[in-house]
Amino acid sequence: xxxxxxxxxxxxxxxxxxxxxxxxxxxxxxxxxxxxxxxxxxxxxxxxxxxxxxxxxxxxxxxxxxxxxxxxxxxxxxxxxxxxxxxxxxxxxxxxxxxxxx
Amino acid sequence: xxxxxxxxxxxxxxxxxxxxxxxxxxxxxxxxxxxxxxxxxxxxxxxxxxxxxxxxxxxxxxxxxxxxxxxxxxxxxxxxxxxxxxxxxxxxxxxxxxxxxxxxxxxxxxxxxxxxxxxxxxxxxxxxxxxxxxxxxxxxxxxxxxxxxxxxxxxxxxxxxxxxxxxxxxxxxxxxxxxxxxxxxxxxxxxxxxxxxxxxxxxxxxxxxxxxxxxxxxxxxxxxxxxxxxxxxxxxxxxxxxxxxxxxxxxxxxxxxxxxxxxxxxxxxxxxxxxxxxxxxxxxxxxxxxxxxxxxxxxxxxxxxxxxxxxxxxxxxxxxxxxxxxxxxxxxxxxxxxxxxxxxxxxxxxxxxxxxxxxxxxxxxxxxxxxxxxxxxxxxxxxxxxxxxxxxxxxxxxxxxxxxxxxxxxxxxxxxxxxxxxxxxxxxxxxxxxxxxxxxxxxxxxxxxxxxxxxxxxxxxxxxxxxxxxxxxxxxxxxxxxxxxxxxxxxxxxxxxxxxxxxxxxxxxxxxxxxxxxxxxxxxxxxxxxxxxxxxxxxxxxxxxxxxxxxxxxxxxxxxxxxxxxxxxxxxxxxxxxxxxxxxxxxxxxxxxxxxxxxxxxxxxxxxxxxxxxxxxxxxxxxxxxxxxxxxxxxxxxxxxxxxxxxxxxxxxxxxxxxxxxxxxxx
Numbered sequence: 001x002x003x004x005x006x007x008x009x010x011x012x013x014x015x016x017x018x019x020x021x022x023x024x025x026x027x028x029x030x031x032x033x034x035x036x037x038x039x040x041x042x043x044x045x046x047x048x049x050x051x052x053x054x055x056x057x058x059x060x061x062x063x064x065x066x067x068x069x070x071x072x073x074x075x076x077x078x079x080x081x082x083x084x085x086x087x088x089x090x091x092x093x094x095x096x097x098x099x100x101x102x
Numbered sequence: 103x104x105x106x107x108x109x110x111x112x113x114x115x116x117x118x119x120x121x122x123x124x125x126x127x128x129x130x131x132x133x134x135x136x137x138x139x140x141x142x143x144x145x146x147x148x149x150x151x152x153x154x155x156x157x158x159x160x161x162x163x164x165x166x167x168x169x170x171x172x173x174x175x176x177x178x179x180x181x182x183x184x185x186x187x188x189x190x191x192x193x194x195x196x197x198x199x200x201x202x203x204x205x206x207x208x209x210x211x212x213x214x215x216x217x218x219x220x221x222x223x224x225x226x227x228x229x230x231x232x233x234x235x236x237x238x239x240x241x242x243x244x245x246x247x248x249x250x251x252x253x254x255x256x257x258x259x260x261x262x263x264x265x266x267x268x269x270x271x272x273x274x275x276x277x278x279x280x281x282x283x284x285x286x287x288x289x290x291x292x293x294x295x296x297x298x299x300x301x302x303x304x305x306x307x308x309x310x311x312x313x314x315x316x317x318x319x320x321x322x323x324x325x326x327x328x329x330x331x332x333x334x335x336x337x338x339x340x341x342x343x344x345x346x347x348x349x350x351x352x353x354x355x356x357x358x359x360x361x362x363x364x365x366x367x368x369x370x371x372x373x374x375x376x377x378x379x380x381x382x383x384x385x386x387x388x389x390x391x392x393x394x395x396x397x398x399x400x401x402x403x404x405x406x407x408x409x410x411x412x413x414x415x416x417x418x419x420x421x422x423x424x425x426x427x428x429x430x431x432x433x434x435x436x437x438x439x440x441x442x443x444x445x446x447x448x449x450x451x452x453x454x455x456x457x458x459x460x461x462x463x464x465x466x467x468x469x470x471x472x473x474x475x476x477x478x479x480x481x482x483x484x485x486x487x488x489x490x491x492x493x494x495x496x497x498x499x500x501x502x503x504x505x506x507x508x509x510x511x512x513x514x515x516x517x518x519x520x521x522x523x524x525x526x527x528x529x530x531x532x533x534x535x536x537x538x539x540x541x542x543x544x545x546x547x548x549x550x551x552x553x554x555x556x557x558x559x560x561x562x563x564x565x566x567x568x569x570x571x572x573x574x575x576x577x578x579x580x581x582x583x584x585x586x587x588x589x590x591x592x593x594x595x596x597x598x599x600x601x602x603x604x605x606x607x608x609x610x611x612x613x614x615x616x617x618x619x620x621x622x623x624x625x626x627x628x629x630x631x632x633x634x635x636x637x638x639x640x641x642x643x644x645x646x647x648x649x650x651x652x653x654x655x656x657x658x659x660x661x662x663x664x665x666x667x668x669x670x671x672x673x674x675x676x677x678x679x680x681x682x683x684x685x686x687x688x689x690x691x692x693x694x695x696x697x698x699x700x701x702x703x704x705x706x707x708x709x710x711x712x713x714x715x716x717x718x719x720x721x722x723x724x725x726x727x728x729x730x731x732x733x734x735x736x737x738x739x740x741x742x743x744x745x746x747x748x749x750x751x752x753x754x755x756x757x758x759x760x761x762x763x764x765x766x767x768x769x
Contacts, residue, residue: 025747033743098741 009050016043030082030092034075041071105153106160109169109186112153112196113235115146120228127221132211139224140207143231147200154193165189165603168241168305175244179300187241187304191604194442195238195374198449199367203231205571206362209457212567213358213464223263223356230256234367238374242302243292246375250288250339253368254281260363261355273354280348284338291331295382298324308381312608315385322388329382329389333396336372342400342430346423347689353415357460360415365422365456366449373429373445377438381608384436390520394434398515398525398532401427403686405535409542410683413470414459417543421496422452424532428511431529435521437514439601443586444507446597450582451495451504454575458489461564461572462547466554472546479548481561484569486548488576493544495579497537498650500642506583508533510595512646530645537653545661590641591634 020040027033045064052060086092105111119142127135160167170185188196207227214223233256237249254277262274292302299307317323336342341349352364363369376383376393383389401424408420425448432441463470465482479486495502498509512533516526563569585597641647660668672679681687738749 021751025744025751028744033747094743097743 006050006054010047013043013047013050016040016046028093028095030085030094030097033094034078034082038071038075041067104156105149106156106167106188107169109153109188109239110171112146112149112200113186113232113239115142115149116228116231116235118142120225120232123221123228124225127225130221132215132220135221135224136211139228140204140211142228143200143204143207146231146235147204150196150200153188154196157188157193162603166192166241166305170241180296180302182242182244182302184245185241185303186239186245188239189604190601191374191377191442192238194446194601196235198446199231199234199238202366202449202453202575203227203234203362205574206358206366206453206457209361209460209568209571210356210358212565213460214356217356219263223260226256226259226263227359227362230260230363230368234371237371241304243295243304243307244302246378247288247292250335250371250375251285253363253371254278254285254339257281257352257363257368260359261352263356263359264354267354270354273348273351277348277352280345281338284335284345287331287334287338289335291328291335294324294328294331298328304378308608311381311385316610317386317388319388319391322386325382326386326389329379329386330392332375332379332382333389333393336376336430337396338372339375340369340372340426340430341423342372342396342427343403346400346404347692349423350416350419350685353413353419357415357456357463360419361453361456361460364419366453369422369426370429370445370449373426373433373441376430376433377442377605380433380438380605383433384608384610387520390434390436391522392434393430394515394520394522394525397427397430397432397434398528399427400424401431401532402528402535403427405532405539406682407685408539409535410679411539412472414462414472414475414543414547415456415470417472417539418452418455418459421455421536421539422448424536425452425496427532428508428529431515431525432511435511435514435518435525437511437518438605439595439598440507440510440514442601443583443597444504444511447495447503447507447579447582450575450578451492451502454488454492454572454579455496457568457572457575458485458492461485461568462489464564464568465561467559469554469559472543474554475547475552476550476554477548477552478561482563484563484572488569488572489548490544491576492579493540495583497540497654498533498646499654500647501580503579503581503583505646506586506589509641509644509646510586510598512644530649533646534649534653537650538657541654541657542661545657549662550665590638592637593634 017040020036020038020043023036023039024033027036045067048060048064048067050060052058052064082092085097089097091097119138122138122142123135127138157165157167166187166189168185168187170183172184173181174184175182207224210223210227214220217223230253233249233252235249237246237253240246240249258274258278261277262271264270295307296302299310301307301310311325314325317326338345349364349369353360355364383393404420404423404427408417408424411417411420425444429441429444429448432438432444461482462475462478462485465478465485466475469475491502495504498505512526512529515521515529516523585600586595589595589598660671684690738745740746
């Protein structure tokens with residue numbers, strides 16, 4: 001059984017991260033953007049795990065746990081904010097939520 | 103010797119008076135303010151009398167008597183003590199300042215009785231006496247400068263005493279700024295003194311200066327530089343050409359102030375300073391020449407302006423400038439004692455003239471125009487007679503104080519060791535002019551028919567508080583010169599003899615210098631036997647007496663005998679008349695040459711250019727730049743989350759590329 005080279009994981013991670021970025025920038029729905037963020041976090045997680053395996057060290061795994069915890073907290077807070085925004089504005093279109101300027 | 107050990111008491115008393123009246127006197131009754139104001143100067147005068155009594159018993163070796171109280175400034179070798187000294191010159195000045203000061207204080211209690219700010223006036227006047235006494239008692243040039251500046255401050259405060267009057271405020275500022283020009287020279291002179299002698303104490307300076315040779319006429323050395331710089335200070339303070347313009351304007355102040363500050367004491371500070379620095383000046387012949395030149399020119403020039411003035415105080419102001427010129431002429435030709443003698447007699451008769459003029463103005467309800475007076479002789483006899491005596495004294499009529507002192511100066515200018523016939527004849531002509539304009543003043547004011555409205559103006563003699571000082575000063579104007587009287591018959595000039603130690607101690611050539619000035623006019627007479635009667639005859643028929651009588655006669659002719667004559671003469675010499683009437687347009691000239699260009703440069707270069715353009719421009723430019731760049735940058739803050747995200751991505755990518763690039767280069 002041959003080992004999958006680390007570059008494969010990194011390329012996959014980069015592709016996922018790139019998709020996340022593109023979705024983050026171009027999508028209008030807040031929920032979708034939220035999902036794009038999750039995608040980017042998980043792309044990073046994948047890179048961490050791949051490096052941890054390649055270098056046979058635990059540091060990367062520890063970071064992954066932290067990222068999952070942060071992502072969970074973010075999901076809790078972020079979704080609550082999304083609900084509040086919807087209740088106030090009756091929309092989730094990010095282009096119409098632009099009063100945080102000047 | 104109590105007072106001599108505590109010389110500070112003399113100056114502390116007026117300072118205390120000023121402090122008490124200035125801080126507490128506002129709500130006090132006038133008698134109380136009087137008691138403090140007059141009392142402090144009276145006590146100071148008594149202290150001076152006692153100090154002089156003790157001084158007279160000092161052995162010659164202990165003169166000058168120097169008392170150092172504490173060290174004021176030390177910085178490296180620069181050391182200034184608060185030290186006071188007393189010598190014969192100081193004694194003369196102390197007497198003049200405290201006695202005339204006391205009389206003016208008494209006079210002011212009558213003259214200023216109905217004025218607002220009564221306590222303030224006396225506080226300033228006391229403060230002035232304090233600074234003037236500091237000036238004359240100072241044992242080093244820095245402390246002298248303190249007094250010098252202090253009297254200038256008091257002069258400013260008192261000229262602008264009626265501070266609601268625009269002209270008074272302007273006159274005060276003019277006096278302050280003009281004298282400040284001279285003070286610049288004085289300050290640099292002090293620095294040069296210290297640089298040369300490494301000390302500011304008079305005695306130390308004089309001892310070293312005495313060891314230095316007499317400098318050449320031109321090119322000269324450092325002593326000439328010092329002398330000229332100090333003399334610039336004297337020019338400002340003593341109102342000489344070209345800085346005399348402030349003194350006539352200073353007449354905006356109350357008349358007692360004109361008498362005390364702008365006639366008797368402060369303006370003579372320059373004369374005192376030059377006399378005090380005689381060891382330095384004596385070794386700088388070029389500086390001496392300049393002193394005499396400026397003095398002679400001023401004496402003549404100011405006298406011509408005085409001829410046509412119609413304001414009674416303005417005549418006296420130009421007369422003061424002219425008489426100060428005489429004093430400098432005396433100093434400049436090496437007759438220091440004569441200069442100081444004239445300083446003293448002038449303090450008496452000019453102080454008296456001003457106080458009497460104040461009495462006239464008081465009687466006229468504040469009118470100063472001689473054109474509105476006339477015939478006052480019988481209405482205010484005390485004022486008339488005292489003023490008449492002062493006029494005889496200033497005109498140089500034999501027997502009165504001014505005759506002796508002016509004669510000594512002119513003798514020295516005409517036949518002394520530094521005689522110069524140009525200066526002598528300028529002095530003689532000025533003496534004639536003096537006699538003319540003073541008798542013109544007397545005739546216009548006291549003789550002829552009244553020209554005022556007798557129904558509106560009720561002429562009344564002044565109260566005793568004003569007339570008593572007049573009488574005292576009239577006595578001094580008569581007898582003040584008699585110290586020198588024996589000299590007329592070939593005897594001793596006691597004033598000269600009294601001051602001899604001060605001017606002989608460090609004289610260039612002790613025997614000759616002083617001997618010549620003692621010999622006076624007799625030197626010119628040559629080998630003719632000097633019998634007393636011949637001496638007297640010479641003195642009484644000399645040019646000064648002749649021109650004085652001629653001036654008196656012309657004044658009488660013009661203003662009593664044929665009153666139309668002046669008008670005809672004015673018409674026949676219209677150009678000259680207008681020129682002199684407008685004071686040679688000197689004020690206009692200064693305005694055009696100095697004030698306007700300065701104003702233009704200040705406005706257009708320093709205000710609009712430097713301040714508004716450069717300084718404000720820089721500050722405002724920075725602010726404007728930040729605001730505009732901020733305006734550009736703030737467009738980024740669209741509030742649109744997606745644009746933020748885009749920036750984040752661009753930033754992240756850019757940063758990564760940058761890091762990779764650097765990493766690549768490092769490898």
